[in-house]
Amino acid sequence: MKIRAIVYGVGKMGILISKYMIEKGVDIVGAIDINPAIVGKDLGEVAGLGRDLNVIIRKDADEVLSEYKADIAIVAVYTDMERMYPIFEKCIENNFNVLTTAGGCAYNWSTHPELTAKLDKLAKKHNVTLTASGLQDSFLINMVTLMTGASHTITSVEGKQKFNLSRFGPVAIRQYGAGKTKEEFYESVAVDHHLKSALYSRLALETLIADLGLTIREMGERIDPVIGDENVLCEGLGTTIKKGLARGMIRTHEAITEQEIRFRFEEIGVVYTMAEEASGDVTNEWFIDGEPQLHMVTDRMSGPIATCAQVVNRIPDVINSEPGYVSVDRLPKLKFRAFPLHFYLQRGR
């Protein structure tokens, strides 16, 4: 029997995920979005599938969630736990497993202990699972842990993820400080909610450390502009960012564990130069120092495609999982699904 899904959030990600789910044999039974431009339209039309799915995009989430039975809700709305909490709660109370693209909801045990414990308890009560997946799943967490399997001793783990801001919308590009002077950048860090509280990279690092069974003693963060040393054309803004101005930012987290292993992770979102564009959208790089030294680069990939493919490949794992708020380190090895997704369901679920 096919997997049935609700798509909660029909933006750029929700659309690509819908297309991939259909191609992997998932039955989409409902779609929710509040964007008036698409409410009332068929999801197949909005997703550019060339055919109707007989799934009308509706704005009343309560109605859709109570009206349809489905195995899982795919939630791609906001990134932060504050705004996602009520959405998760509603999905879980209607007995849906929940899989979200929200990197800011990936591992909130230290950032939002009460909300996280409540979601964990609620999910267990309803015998469903809540998981956030996305680029971090393979490239910042599970592949890194797996590479440490070749380590006898580790003194430090250092990673970075670099991505091209140009593909984002103007609001996000400006949130990363692109086009600001150095002084404007540091002033805005003090007041800009996004700059101060985006949790994607912090939570990825916390999940990685938890996956290794280590305990964080201290964690620090800093945010700096990346100043361009040449003019760069920014498609997303439709302008050139002049040499000497910020073309994005670098967010650095450093953690030291009780076991004296040092972790450092840099998230680098910049408008790419021509030279950088040649190596693709996203580059991840990890150094592990110890015995032996290890080094990994994963690059030349499209961030949105890799994100949506990972989320869709995770669907069977989330449905199969024990109930609760389950981070990706605790799920089985993420892998390509050659067959329709319901082939990967365990019996008894």
Added chain:
Amino acid sequence: MKIRAIVYGVGKMGILISKYMIEKGVDIVGAIDINPAIVGKDLGEVAGLGRDLNVIIRKDADEVLSEYKADIAIVAVYTDMERMYPIFEKCIENNFNVLTTAGGCAYNWSTHPELTAKLDKLAKKHNVTLTASGLQDSFLINMVTLMTGASHTITSVEGKQKFNLSRFGPVAIRQYGAGKTKEEFYESVAVDHHLKSALYSRLALETLIADLGLTIREMGERIDPVIGDENVLCEGLGTTIKKGLARGMIRTHEAITEQEIRFRFEEIGVVYTMAEEASGDVTNEWFIDGEPQLHMVTDRMSGPIATCAQVVNRIPDVINSEPGYVSVDRLPKLKFRAFPLHFYLQRGR
């Protein structure tokens, strides 16, 4: 309670594994080797630990295996199933879990179906597990599968592992054809057992394909010399290999699956040039073509250290595993062990 181990084979690998096991809190209770230069000596002395372990290296395997109780035997003797089979059989019959470095014994369902089925049955009967780990575990199998988790569609998977032959002994270096003319190389391929039947890379590729749930329709192999275009100094041979002669070989496996996904893997063992030495001993590189394209490089690592670290980190997984002949794709995510290895044992074993 500490894990107890027998070391079966006290060569270069067995020595490094012994050192790592001691450092990770494993109790080595017995050691077996037939090399007269070390038989009768203490393992701690031979491993250069600076202290005795009160473990005398003995040559009679039957005596040692029946005399001592242990959780696991670490077997590093030969690489091929023909010669390893009786050793595995003996360890299993004495109720030891077995973990081996033998890359040629990693996944022999198609190359040695009868021996493999017998070992699987015997291991199940004795409620123990037989697994081969090593460099292929992370770098050719599990990290690759995990990266495919970011694939929506795959048309081909292409990998290569390149390593420096110089660190091997003269016999192995010559087996890879180093120093031969092109004509001598192709003549020796026809008669040299090693060139014809080394299974390391074939079995790694078969495990990867099995891990993805795919079925091989056709598999082909070819072996070619890598001809040097400069003189290279070979430490292991103590001579220079002249420009125009083989400085090693490239073994290529190509497979096509029933699902029309093409796999290609190249094992490249060459005496490194100065330029190649700068990027470390072993480099692994993988391209996945499809939606999206994916690319991974893992490099700058010492092959022997990474191999032995992986084998030691796998000890708890092998002890915890269901019984049988279990390849590494079926074990949990390999990871660094920050704590003594018995901390990772599941209760009830």
